[in-house]
Amino acid sequence: MINYRLIPLSFTSTQPLIFVGNGNRDFGLRVAKHFPGCLCDIKIERFSDGEVRIPTINENIRQRDCVIIQTVGITSKGSLNDMLVELMVLIDTIKRASCKSLTVVLPIYPYQRQDRKPCSRSPISASMVAKVLKMQNVNRVICFDLHAGQIQGFFSFDTLLDNLYTEPYFINYIKNLVIPITLPNLKRKRGESTPYQYHKYEKINMNDLIIVSPDEGGVKRATRVAEKLGCNVAFMYKERCKVNQVSKMVLMGEVKGKVCFIIDDMVDTAGTLCKAAEILKENGGKQIYAGACHGVLSGPAIDRINSSCIEKLLVSNTLEIEERFGKQEKIDVIDVSELGACAIERSLTGSSISQLISL
Numbered sequence: 001m002i003n004y005r006l007i008p009l010s011f012t013s014t015q016p017l018i019f020v021g022n023g024n025r026d027f028g029l030r031v032a033k034h035f036p037g038c039l040c041d042i043k044i045e046r047f048s049d050g051e052v053r054i055p056t057i058n059e060n061i062r063q064r065d066c067v068i069i070q071t072v073g074i075t076s077k078g079s080l081n082d083m084l085v086e087l088m089v090l091i092d093t094i095k096r097a098s099c100k101s102l103t104v105v106l107p108i109y110p111y112q113r114q115d116r117k118p119c120s121r122s123p124i125s126a127s128m129v130a131k132v133l134k135m136q137n138v139n140r141v142i143c144f145d146l147h148a149g150q151i152q153g154f155f156s157f158d159t160l161l162d163n164l165y166t167e168p169y170f171i172n173y174i175k176n177l178v179i180p181i182t183l184p185n186l187k188r189k190r191g192e193s194t195p196y197q198y199h200k201y202e203k204i205n206m207n208d209l210i211i212v213s214p215d216e217g218g219v220k221r222a223t224r225v226a227e228k229l230g231c232n233v234a235f236m237y238k239e240r241c242k243v244n245q246v247s248k249m250v251l252m253g254e255v256k257g258k259v260c261f262i263i264d265d266m267v268d269t270a271g272t273l274c275k276a277a278e279i280l281k282e283n284g285g286k287q288i289y290a291g292a293c294h295g296v297l298s299g300p301a302i303d304r305i306n307s308s309c310i311e312k313l314l315v316s317n318t319l320e321i322e323e324r325f326g327k328q329e330k331i332d333v334i335d336v337s338e339l340g341a342c343a344i345e346r347s348l349t350g351s352s353i354s355q356l357i358s359l
Contacts, residue, residue, distance in 0.1 A: 001317065002334045004172050007342050007356065014348050016103075017059055019090060021070035023083035024320050027107055028069035030337035031344070044086050052089040061097035065348050068094070068102070069340075072110040074296055076323045084110055084129075091136045103140045103347060104133065105340055107318035108266075108294050112147040130154035130161075142343050144318050144336065145265045145293035148217075162353050164343055166293045166316050167221070169334050171228055173314055174261060177204045179287060206231045208286075210258040214238065214276040218264050225263055232258075236276050249275055256284030266294035267315065270301040274308040281309045290314070295321050295331070305330055 018038045020028030032039040045053040068090055072083045087104070094102055111125035126148075133141060134156065141161045146152070155161040181200045206229055213222035213235040226233040234253025249272075260280045267273050267290075277288045288310050295315030297305075302325055305313055315321060316336045321328075339356060346353050 002173070002332055004169055006168050006172060007338055014345060016065040016067045016344070016348060017061060019066065019068045019094070021068065021083065021086050021090060022077040023073065023075045023086070024071035024107065026323065027071060027317050027337055030335065031069055031105070031340045034338070034341035044090065052086050054089060054093045057097070061094060061099050063098065063100045065101045066094050066099040067105065067344055069105040071107045071319060073108045073319050074298060075320050080110060088132065088136065091138060095137060101139045103142065103344060104138050105344065106141060106143045109143045109146055109151065112151060115148045115151055126151050127154045134159045140347055142340065142347065144316070147265050162343060162347065164339055165357055166336050166339065167225055169316065169336055170263060170291045170314060171225060173291070173334060174204065174229060177289070178202065179204050179259060204259055208259050210234055210253070210255055210260055212260050212262045212276065212280065214262055214264055214272050221265070222263055236279070238272065249279055251279050251283055255280050257286055259287045260285040260289065262288070262290040264292045266296055267292040267301065267313070268296040269299045270297065270304040274304045274310070277308050277310045287311050293318060295319050302328065
């Protein structure tokens with residue numbers, strides 16, 4: 001796990017009660033460490049038929065600021081829908097105990113890719129999740145890297161949504177990226193007409209770097225990162241023949257001789273990512289790296305990444321990685337729990353969260 005201290009921590013005397021669900025408990029416990037003595041000793045259980053059971057809560061909740069941290073996504077403890085029901089039952093429990101305020105931290109917003117109607121008679125599931133949270137009178141929702149920023153429009157003044165960007169962590173990773181440099185060696189074996197090649201490792205030169213968006217929807221994200229790094233940007237035009245399957249992808253930009261860093265909000269089956277990496281290599285990309293906030297990594301994703309030309313894939317710990325797959329040579333995991341802790345503290349004290357968004 002890679003840790004970067006990017007935010008000056010200045011926690012006040014705020015003492016919220018923090019509840020951590022079964023979804024990615026490691027992330028929730030890492031956030032809770034920033035609030036000593038605030039973690040509620042509760043672990044959600046199940047009845048024999050699978051119904052969610054909340055054990056007796058010993059702490060007094062009345063007129064306390066409460067925080068629930070629950071990753072509603074793919075996890076080793078159950079399905080996305082299992083984690084969503086857990087969250088709803090826990091919210092109901094805390095609201096009935098007369099809490100002062102309730103903040104829900106969703107490291108990954110569930111159903112966020114269904115944010116509009118792509119065809120007739122289709123749902124807008126991201127809006128449905130927002131309605132359920134509002135109906136339960138949640139005061140604030142904090143999440144990381146929304147698939148579409150417009151999802152914030154599904155929330156109102158009664159239930160506010162803060163969308164945190166993990167880009168600063170990726171920028172810091174790129175600045176410290178050490179890559180192999182191939183140089184000629186003048187020593188030759190007898191009878192050989194070409195010199196040896198040997199590798200030297202150096203920090204990446206920003207003039208040799210290009211940030212790549214794998215689709216049109218991520219161009220703004222890639223442009224923001226490229227501007228902060230002072231390098232160029234390219235993007236892919238993508239067409240899908242069906243869900244999780246790309247039929248056509250065209251590169252827009254010059255990548256020959258460049259170190260390419262593909263950046264996206266999430267990696268699911270890794271089909272788009274690996275196809276983009278292949279096209280970059282075909283167009284003269286020297287080395288291919290990739291980064292995404294949410295490592296969904298479902299289905300054949302791990303096999304695809306391991307057999308691809310990608311040198312390293314960087315993902316955050318908003319979803320379980322090592323718990324599901326163990327350590328993977330091609331995958332680096334970066335800890336963003338500090339950002340979540342700062343957002344919680346600032347939301348409860350009235351400090352500016354925009355400073356975290358514009359890091």
